[in-house]
Amino acid sequence: MTDLSIISDATLSVPATPQELRHFINGKFVESADGAVSERVSPSHGVVVSRAAKGSESDVNAAVAAARAAFDDGRWSRISAKERAQVLLTVADLIELNTERFALMETLESGKPISQSRGEVSGAADLWRYAASLARTSHGDSHNSLGDDMLGVVLKEPIGVVSIITPWNFPFWILSQKLPFALAAGCTCVVKPSEMTPSTTAMLGELLSAAGLPDGVCNIVLGYGQPVGSQMSTHNEVDMVTFTGSTAVGKRISELASGTLKKVALELGGKNAQVIFPDADLDDAADAVTFGVYFNVGQCCNSSSRIIVHEDIADKFVAKVVALSRKVRFGNPLNPDTQVGAIVTPEHREKIKSYVREAVESGAEVCLGGEAMDVPGIGAQFFQPTIIRGVSADMPIAREEVFGPVLTVLTFRTMDEAIELANDTEYGLSAGIWSDNIHNSLTFARSARAGTVWTNTWMDGFPEVAFGGMKQSGQGREIGQYGYDEFLEVKSVVMRIGRTRQPWVKPA
Secondary structure (H helix, E strand, O other), X not given: OOOOEEEOOOOOOOOOOOEEEOEEEOOEEEOXXXXXXXXXXXXXXXXXXXXXXXXXXXXXXXXXXXXXXXHHOOOOOOOOHHHHHHHHHHHHHXXXXXXXXXXXXHHHHHOOXXXXXXXXXXXXXXXXXXXXXXXXXXXXXXXOOOOOOEEEEEEEEEOOEEEEEOOOOOHHHHXXXXXXXXXXXXXXXXXXXXXXXXXXXXXXXXXXXXXXXOOOOEEEOXXXXXXXXXXXXXXXXXXEEEEEOOHHHHHHHHHHHOOOOOEEEEEOOOOOEEEEOOOOOHHHHHHXXXXXXXXXXXXXXXXXXXXXXXXXXXXXXXXXXXXXXXXOEEEOOOOOXXXXXXXXXXXXXXXXXXXHHHHHHOXXXXXXXXXXXXXXXXXXXXXXXXXXXXXXXXXXXXXXXXXXXXXXXXXXXXXXXXXXXXXXXXXXXXXXXXOOXXXXXXXXXXXXXXXXXXXXXXXXXXXXXXXXXXXXXXXOOEOHHHHHHOOEEXXXXXXXXXXXXXXXXXXX
């Protein structure tokens, strides 16, 4: 395909030596107990860009022990919310000061464009600041209507030690949807980033230490799901696990955690639909659809990988999206003009291709793309912008999470049909509607089985607004007041005032 906008050159260079990463346990950077390491090869440049300590069960045990001790002795859980907030605000300031350094490593490890990495890292600072505000304003309840001699108080207390397991696609943003809220609540934590994108999480340890976070309150263990993630999910001294990633792994974590009945919060996959009505602003909708399917190379749980378009405008609307897709700038992620970078691994690129091939074999029509793409001077770990029509709702490409720059097009005639198609998936993360008719928008928003519904926009998010899914897209919520409350236990204290209790056993 020669009529795409492809960028080969870069304004930044790959560092001459890999970033060296160690675990952060009890306030110190340490090697693995057995000395093991793993390396990350950049998906967009084909060279080793980071070398990380590779954790074992003993490393997890040390981290959990540090977190347990830090929670139980109250060095963090029992200090004032003001003191906790001050630390979080300092971390936010340090994140902004280190944005460029963190963003470069995220781009090198993930393949996402440097402009998106910069936005992710700098934007995460706002999550830390909002979490700090929740620490200062959180409170329980009192009940003084139980009678003259009774008073009920509801306390909100930190749940304890939290295991935080994060994915590779938004490593710093998703960490910041979890960690500052857990810390604001007074919890202590053990964090495991994806082995594919460990750098920004490991580097955060420097900022936490500089901000004055007490030793042991946040511990970072690098490595793989087995054994690190598994041990973090089963450890008796862990009170909660929060995980973002695939639905299959989320189910496995729930199984592992059930042995100790620890709390589990999951943010999992999505197969998100945007419904386009004829009365919508089609130019705005086409631009948002294009953004939604190609942002982060489509490797996003909120990707708008399905559009459900009214039959009367389907041809016109698809033509608009195809035309815009040809203008999207694919290529070298170290160029700030690049909008779409590399696929995270060769294996995942082939998985994306297999979905497209199967759809074509089942009768679907490729309007654009459908193949791996070579960027001159960079390599072939890229995938063309892809749009597929003639898709039926039972095809895997219309039901399963492709996690790539692939858009499927379905059509509808009535609102009921649009709602049925949008809900006809095992996922329920997000959905959207484009219509200038408020009745259409409200009807769809109330009927869509999704944790977030956007109307006449896509993927706008705010620290104040909770995020999470229904059905097999997860359980629990992140960010906002609801996300903060996930890390709290509710305790009722019932007090009798004065010696007014009537004896149960009557005196002789």
